[in-house]
Amino acid sequence: MSAHGGEDSVLVQGVARGESSxxxxxxxxxxxRLYALLLRMLGQGADAEEILQESFVDxxxxxxxxxxxxxxxxxxxxxxxxxxxxxxxxxxGARLRLVRERxxxxxxxxxxxxxxxxxxxTRLRRALDALPVEQRRALELAYWDGLSQREISEQTGDxxxxxxxxxxxxxxxxxxLLAG
Amino acid sequence: xxxxxxxxxxxxxxxxxAYALGALEPDQARAMAAHLAEAGTHPECEAALxxxxxxxxxxxxxxxxxxxxxxxWQAIASSVSAAPEPAARERRRRPVPGWxxxxxxxxxxxxxxxxxxxxxVSSSEAMAKAxxxxxxRELADAHVDLxxxxxxxxxxxxxGTQVVSLARQAAAAPNQTGTGVVLYHPRGRAxxxxxxxxxxxxxxxELWIIRDGPPVAxxxxxxxxxxxxxxxxxxxxxxxxxxxxxxxxxxxxxGSTTGKPDTxxxxxxLGPR
Numbered sequence: 118m119s120a121h122g123g124e125d126s127v128l129v130q131g132v133a134r135g136e137s138s139x140x141x142x143x144x145x146x147x148x149x150r151l152y153a154l155l156l157r158m159l160g161q162g163a164d165a166e167e168i169l170q171e172s173f174v175d176x177x178x179x180x181x182x183x184x185x186x187x188x189x190x191x192x193x194x195x196x197x198x199x200x201x202x203x204x205x206x207x208x209x210g211a212r213l214r215l216v217r218e219r220x221x222x223x224x225x226x227x228x229x230x231x232x233x234x235x236x237x238x239t240r241l242r243r244a245l246d247a248l249p250v251e252q253r254r255a256l257e258l259a260y261w262d263g264l265s266q267r268e269i270s271e272q273t274g275d276x277x278x279x280x281x282x283x284x285x286x287x288x289x290x291x292x293x294l295l296a297g
Numbered sequence: 298x299x300x301x302x303x304x305x306x307x308x309x310x311x312x313x314x315a316y317a318l319g320a321l322e323p324d325q326a327r328a329m330a331a332h333l334a335e336a337g338t339h340p341e342c343e344a345a346l347x348x349x350x351x352x353x354x355x356x357x358x359x360x361x362x363x364x365x366x367x368x369x370w371q372a373i374a375s376s377v378s379a380a381p382e383p384a385a386r387e388r389r390r391r392p393v394p395g396w397x398x399x400x401x402x403x404x405x406x407x408x409x410x411x412x413x414x415x416x417x418v419s420s421s422e423a424m425a426k427a428x429x430x431x432x433x434r435e436l437a438d439a440h441v442d443l444x445x446x447x448x449x450x451x452x453x454x455x456x457g458t459q460v461v462s463l464a465r466q467a468a469a470a471p472n473q474t475g476t477g478v479v480l481y482h483p484r485g486r487a488x489x490x491x492x493x494x495x496x497x498x499x500x501x502x503e504l505w506i507i508r509d510g511p512p513v514a515x516x517x518x519x520x521x522x523x524x525x526x527x528x529x530x531x532x533x534x535x536x537x538x539x540x541x542x543x544x545x546x547x548x549x550x551x552g553s554t555t556g557k558p559d560t561x562x563x564x565x566x567l568g569p570r
Contacts, residue, residue, distance in 0.1 A: 124445060124519075124528075126529065126532075127444050127445045127448045128444065130444070130448060131444040136444065137374065137377055137378070139444055140373075140377060141370070141374070144370055144373065148364075148365050148369070148370075149362030149363055149364050149365070150357060150360060150362045152362075152363050152364070152365040152369075153357070153360040153361060153362050153363040154357045154360060156363060157360060166365060166366060166368075166369050169365055169369055170369050170372045170373050170376070173373045174373060174376045174377060177373075177376075177377045184343070185485075185532040185533075186340075186343050186344075186347065186485065186532065186533065186536060187343050187346050187347050187350065188346065188347040188350040188351050188354075189351060189354070191354055192347075192350040192351045192353070192354035193350070195350075195353065195354045195357060196317070196350055196353070196354075199319055199353075200319055203319045240358075241355060241356070241358050241359045242359065256318070256356070259315075259318040259319065259320040260318060260353070260356050263319060264320065265320050265321060265322055266315055266320045266321065267322060269320070281315065284314055284315050284318065284320055285311070285314045285315065287314075288314035288317070288318065288349060288352055288353070289314065291352050291355075291356075292348055292349070292351075292352040295352065295355050
């Protein structure tokens with residue numbers, strides 16, 4: 118979670134009032150992490166830039182809908198960006214085949230990365246490593262490849278009900294591990 | 298779940314993780330969103346969504362941030378200048394000259410000072426006077442700062458807001474001179490206005506909410522070069538009912554690792570309404 122949660126909420130209120138400077142401040146603060154997320158999901162190319170742009174235009178239009186009781190601003194921004202990225206992935210078609218192909222390739226290398234949050238990295242890695250392999254796999258297919266539970270079932274050959282259980286328990290367990 | 302059939306409370310809770318991940322089919326996701334739109338009476342649904350969304354956000358926490366090309370912001374700025382106004386914009390705003398922000402900042406501070414004087418919080422008055430000069434300089438420099446202080450003022454004058462003065466505790470070391478007030482509103486907001494919280498490479502100040510049980514950690518006090526602070530207590534922790542008191546402790550860098558405060562230096566009790 119961002120260390121600037123309270124300030125972020127105030128900025129979103131400013132955006133809701135039509136303050137473009139507040140939108141720019143939010144962008145400066147959060148766009149590097151969102152862009153990294155979109156690059157990882159969509160790969161290099163114009164898609165990540167387009168979705169980043171669309172996401173912040175969305176923030177401009179929907180700022181009044183933000184509710185602090187439903188999560189921090191950073192989580193809200195990630196939800197908006199991922200939702201648009203998933204739509205883009207689904208519009209590409211033949212996604213399951215592309216997922217299989219990508220799994221056989223080396224991971225993308227981010228351009229000009231800034232130093233990662235080492236503490237968060239270690240904590241997340243430890244938490245993911247503690248999950249059962251099947252749960253972790255289901256979460257990764259949903260998170261990075263934008264697969265629905267039905268598509269994960271098709272991809273892995275596991276029954277849909279099993280996939281649903283893995284997604285649910287996996288995210289709950291991850292939440293517990295990250296909070297612990 | 299049937300396609301676009303209404304989602305029950307139980308079904309929402311069963312699917313909230315997949316919803317937060319974006320792993321539902323479009324019709325299922327629409328049904329979940331529709332349930333959420335009327336979920337003002339379902340705090341359990343909101344809490345579950347918050348937990349799921351923040352866990353989903355944490356999955357991106359190990360990515361190395363990447364600066365997007367400069368053209369992206371330029372494109373956003375062009376889009377929003379041509380876009381319809383945000384739904385909640387209260388009125389059309391014309392460009393505001395910089396000096397207006399200076400005047401607004403001065404007016405804001407006068408109001409804060411007047412309010413605190415009215416409250417007869419003499420110890421806070423000296424703090425507010427000292428803060429005035431510093432705040433005026435800050436507000437002239439940064440519009441973001443102005444937005445934050447405007448927000449604090451709105452909270453200060455909002456009906457129902459209580460001003461809780463934080464009292465220095467005996468355990469505070471001589472060099473731990475931080476002081477401040479908490480603005481509390483029962484709708485679930487608590488904002489610390491503090492000063493003399495200097496950045497320390499070895500220590501952090503941590504916020505705590507006190508009810509009947511043990512204190513609950515509510516976030517770190519962000520450091521600033523001038524030691525002045527405007528920061529919210531974590532809002533999800535305020536949804537659990539009216540606190541009895543607020544406190545600030547001094548902790549090792551990164552905050553308490555035991556779930557308990559180390560050295561409590563400031564405490565303020567929330568009086569009855």
